[in-house]
Amino acid sequence: MKRLVPILATLAGLALLQWAATALLLDGPIRQGPYYYQILLLAGINVILAVSLNLTNGVAGQFSIGHAGFFAVGAYVAASVSVYGGPAIAGILPNIPLVRDSGILIAATSAGALAAAIAGWLVGMPSLRLRGDYLAIVTLGFGEIIRVLILNIDAVGGARGFTGIPRLANLFWVGLGVAASLAVVRNITRSSHGRALLAIRSDEIAAQAMGINVTRLKVTAFVVSAAFAGVAGSLFAHFAMFLHPNTFTFVKSFEIVIMIALGGLGSLAGAVLGAVTLTVLPELFRGFADYRMVIYALALILIMIYRPQGMLGAGGFLGRIVRMRWKKPVAKKGAETKSADNIGGPSA
Amino acid sequence: MTALLELKDVTRRFGGLTAVKDVSFTVEEGALFGVIGPNGAGKTTLFNLISGLYVPDTGSIALAGTRVSGLAPHCVAAQGIARTFQNIRLIGSLSVLDNIKIACHMRRAPTLGSAVIRSAAFERSEADVHVFALQLLDLLQLGTLAHEAAGNLPYGSQRRLEIARALATEPRLLLLDEPAAGMNPQESLELMALIRRLRDTFRLTILLVEHNMKVVMGACERIHVLDHGESIAEGTPEEIRGNATVIEAYLGAG
Numbered sequence: 001m002k003r004l005v006p007i008l009a010t011l012a013g014l015a016l017l018q019w020a021a022t023a024l025l026l027d028g029p030i031r032q033g034p035y036y037y038q039i040l041l042l043a044g045i046n047v048i049l050a051v052s053l054n055l056t057n058g059v060a061g062q063f064s065i066g067h068a069g070f071f072a073v074g075a076y077v078a079a080s081v082s083v084y085g086g087p088a089i090a091g092i093l094p095n096i097p098l099v100r101d102s103g104i105l106i107a108a109t110s111a112g113a114l115a116a117a118i119a120g121w122l123v124g125m126p127s128l129r130l131r132g133d134y135l136a137i138v139t140l141g142f143g144e145i146i147r148v149l150i151l152n153i154d155a156v157g158g159a160r161g162f163t164g165i166p167r168l169a170n171l172f173w174v175g176l177g178v179a180a181s182l183a184v185v186r187n188i189t190r191s192s193h194g195r196a197l198l199a200i201r202s203d204e205i206a207a208q209a210m211g212i213n214v215t216r217l218k219v220t221a222f223v224v225s226a227a228f229a230g231v232a233g234s235l236f237a238h239f240a241m242f243l244h245p246n247t248f249t250f251v252k253s254f255e256i257v258i259m260i261a262l263g264g265l266g267s268l269a270g271a272v273l274g275a276v277t278l279t280v281l282p283e284l285f286r287g288f289a290d291y292r293m294v295i296y297a298l299a300l301i302l303i304m305i306y307r308p309q310g311m312l313g314a315g316g317f318l319g320r321i322v323r324m325r326w327k328k329p330v331a332k333k334g335a336e337t338k339s340a341d342n343i344g345g346p347s348a
Numbered sequence: 349m350t351a352l353l354e355l356k357d358v359t360r361r362f363g364g365l366t367a368v369k370d371v372s373f374t375v376e377e378g379a380l381f382g383v384i385g386p387n388g389a390g391k392t393t394l395f396n397l398i399s400g401l402y403v404p405d406t407g408s409i410a411l412a413g414t415r416v417s418g419l420a421p422h423c424v425a426a427q428g429i430a431r432t433f434q435n436i437r438l439i440g441s442l443s444v445l446d447n448i449k450i451a452c453h454m455r456r457a458p459t460l461g462s463a464v465i466r467s468a469a470f471e472r473s474e475a476d477v478h479v480f481a482l483q484l485l486d487l488l489q490l491g492t493l494a495h496e497a498a499g500n501l502p503y504g505s506q507r508r509l510e511i512a513r514a515l516a517t518e519p520r521l522l523l524l525d526e527p528a529a530g531m532n533p534q535e536s537l538e539l540m541a542l543i544r545r546l547r548d549t550f551r552l553t554i555l556l557v558e559h560n561m562k563v564v565m566g567a568c569e570r571i572h573v574l575d576h577g578e579s580i581a582e583g584t585p586e587e588i589r590g591n592a593t594v595i596e597a598y599l600g601a602g
Contacts, residue, residue, distance in 0.1 A: 003466065184464050191463035191470070192477070195446055196453045199439060206437035209399055211425030211454030211517050220460065 010179050018172040037171070041239050043279040044174035045232045048181045050259040050275035051268065052228030055185050057257065058266035059194065060221045061201030062128060066139030068252035069123075069146040070116040070226040074233025075243055076156050078112030079165045082238065084155075086166065105168040105238055109177075112234035113227045119146075120226025121219065128218040131204065143253050150245045161244035162237075169238035177235050181228045186268055188224065197221055201266075251293065258296050261303055264310030273312060350412075352377040352553045353398070353521055358407035358417075360397055367393040369577040370407070375521070375555055380547055382568030383557045384588075386598055390577040391557040392434060395525050398555075399431045400424035411521060425454060430519035432510040434526045434557075440499025444490055444509055447498050448481040451516035456480070481516065487549070488512045488542070504535050508542070515550065522546075524556040528563045536560065540567040561598075565589065573597070 021040070025033035053067045082089075082104050093103045119142075127138035156162045188194050199207040200214050208214050237243055255278060263274025282292060303310065353375040360368045368390040375381045385391050396402045398409055400421035409417040416424050438447055456477050462470040485491045488508045493501060498509060507527060514522055527543070528536040540563060547554050558564045564571060565585040573581040573588060575597040581588060588594055 187464045187466060188460065191460075192449070192453045192457040192474070193460050193463055195442075195450045196457070198442065198446075199450045199453075202439045202441070203437050205401065205421075206433065206439075207450070208421035209401070209425060209431055209433075209437075210451040210513065211422050212450075213420075213422045 011176075014172045014175040014179070017175060018170055021171050039279060039283055041169070041171060041174050041235075043276050044171070044178050045236050045239075046256070046259065046275040046279050047272050048174075048177050048228055048232040048235070049256045050263070050271040051178075051181045051185050052225045052232070053256050054260045054266065054268065054271040055188065055221050056225040058260055058264075058271070059185075059189055059201065060197045060218055062218055062222065063133070063136045064139040064222070064225075065136050065250070065253050065257055066123070066141075066143035067225075067229050067256045068248045068250065069139070069143035070120060070229035071233045071236070071252065072143075072146050072150060072245070072248035073119045074112035074116040074230025075237040075248070076150055076162065076233070077115040077230070078108040078234030079162055079237040079243055080156060081108040081111045082166055082168065083162075083164055101166075101168050104166070105173060105234075108168075108238065109231055109234040112237075113230040116230025116233065117223050117227035120223040124219045124222035124226075128222060129215050140250060140253070143248070143250055147245045147248050150248075157243070159245065161242055163242055165237050165241045165243065167238060167241050169235045174235050174239070177228075177231050181231070182268065182272075184224065184228070188221070189268070193217065193220075254296065258300055260310075261300060262310055264312040267310065267312040270310050270312030274310070350377050351375070352379075352412055353555065354410045354413075355398075356408050356410075358394075358397060358404045358409060360393055360402055360404050367577050368397065368404075368574075371574065371577075371579050372407075373572050373579070373582060375553060376570075377553055378547070378551065379553055380544065380567060380569050381553075381555045382564040382571045383555065383574060384559070384561065384564050384571060385574035387559075388576070389574040391574060392525060393577075394574070395431060395523055395557055398424075399429055399523060422454070425517055425519075428518075428520035429523065430514035430517045430521070431523035432507075432514050432525055432527060434529060436506050436510055438498040438506060438509060438513070440497065442498060443495050444485065444498050444501065445478075445481055445494040447509060447513055448484055448516045449477055451513045452477045452481060455518050484512050484516055487546075503530055504539075507531070507539070511542075511546070515546070519552070521553045521555065524554065526558055526560075527556060528558060528560050533562075536563050537566075539563075543567060 021037055024030060025037040030036070049067060049071060053064065056062050056064045085107070086104050089104050089107050090100050093100050123138060123142045127135045150156060151159050189197075196207065196212045196217055199210070199212060200218060204214050259274035259278045260271050261274070262277060263270030263272070282289070288295065351374045355374075356372050358368055358371045359366065371394065383391055383394060393402065397404050397417070400416065400419050400423065404417050407417070408415055411427050411429060414427060416427050416429065419427070439450070442450075456473060458470045458473040482491065482494060485494055488511060490505060490509055490512060493505065498506065501509065511524065511527065524543070528539055531539060543554060543556070544567065546552060556564070556568065568585065571583065571585060571588045572579065573591075573594050580593050580597060581591045583591070
């Protein structure tokens, strides 16, 4: 019962937020209100993407650069469910618009999340057995394969794009997705499984020797991460009402990686901050849109050189302020980066 | 006494180098068993074979009659074999307590689902693990350092923490890879006393690899000697001390 209170409070808060946003931005006096509303929703979707990728890249230390692929799977599967299965779902629900729309969105989002999770399992199973950079290469390839696949499926519009998706997502639902992803990722991170993931990140061999099933745990984290990318995809589809394969290129994957690198790998607050920053900044600098990728690449290089821990990572300047209450500074990195292959004996 | 660990004709090659060749021995339940040998004798390779990091090319390893060679390292750990590493492999950025809790994951983790919804079972299990980890730290005189980052600990304490972490997996057989490496004579003596105490408290079987002859002779009840990957002798410390082949291997043929 105790756990119901925060859930109900979140729902009430989101409903209130939705009401306020509708009153102020959509029907309200603010010029360009709908534009701000759109940025708010995109920021929320990006937060879900960044927070979920952070579980794989930050917490488990497995470098995936194909998050846009899972985002695409979620978006297209969810959109297909509501476009082709919408009437059937509406048929079994009472004919109240709010209930009907919510029902369709929940069904579509569940399907999108499930499909993305299955895709995550299929990609993760073989590639997470290997150490090192293999996952990065496989996920990069996976993202492109999905995109090319979608380009050639006529039922979802192919290269013309997928049109006619009902607008079912709003600030309430995006907010709910953000809250769910934050809660799930936080609860996983701060649990026995989260500690085991940290062990895997710093030393797989020691983790194995302590009885941690390294592959299974990595795959689990990867699947959860993919599922939330699917949720983000569904919300995006039902908000944009139009999907095009060009939205889901590796550029989108890199964008999410940059969000978490900027915020601080492994830091939940960092992922949120990075996602919001990288949604809002490009809007402020619309004039430089052509140079976006140049700036991103440059930013990533500079972050890696001067602040590899990101804005909110351990030791970052914002991180220090946030973590004031912690007395001990977190130890330097050197101690945990022992060569993964050096287990003391001769090697082949 | 029954045999807990049994090695039968275990061989492991790395390219042209045979690191371990036809090694066979048996460790009785409750024993304090030492494996010694000069540098490059294959001691650490032997440990990596027993703990599942390497698979033997031929031969077999069994724990209490169950074959463990060929199992993945985490399955070997689940069978009840825990180990420490010669080059300490703690997670330096995490606290001492968290390093122990990580090792509790195998036997004491609640399900992932219960962690996500923070069920009562999850909270209970976290509290249990916390108490268990603190008890273990107290036993190894690390209790006061529980919230220190493991990487900031002095060397001797890091070695003890590695042992505590291995014990947290609740093993039947504990493998210690050069536990006294880098310790001064006084620390080595204390460590040996500790190892004996742990064996008696947890009714463990301990297999240790050591370079330091004094430590092995003082602590172990039975010793197996390797040289160039091959077994050259086995016996009580007294027998080993007087063994001509062993002396030759260590000091060279005179």
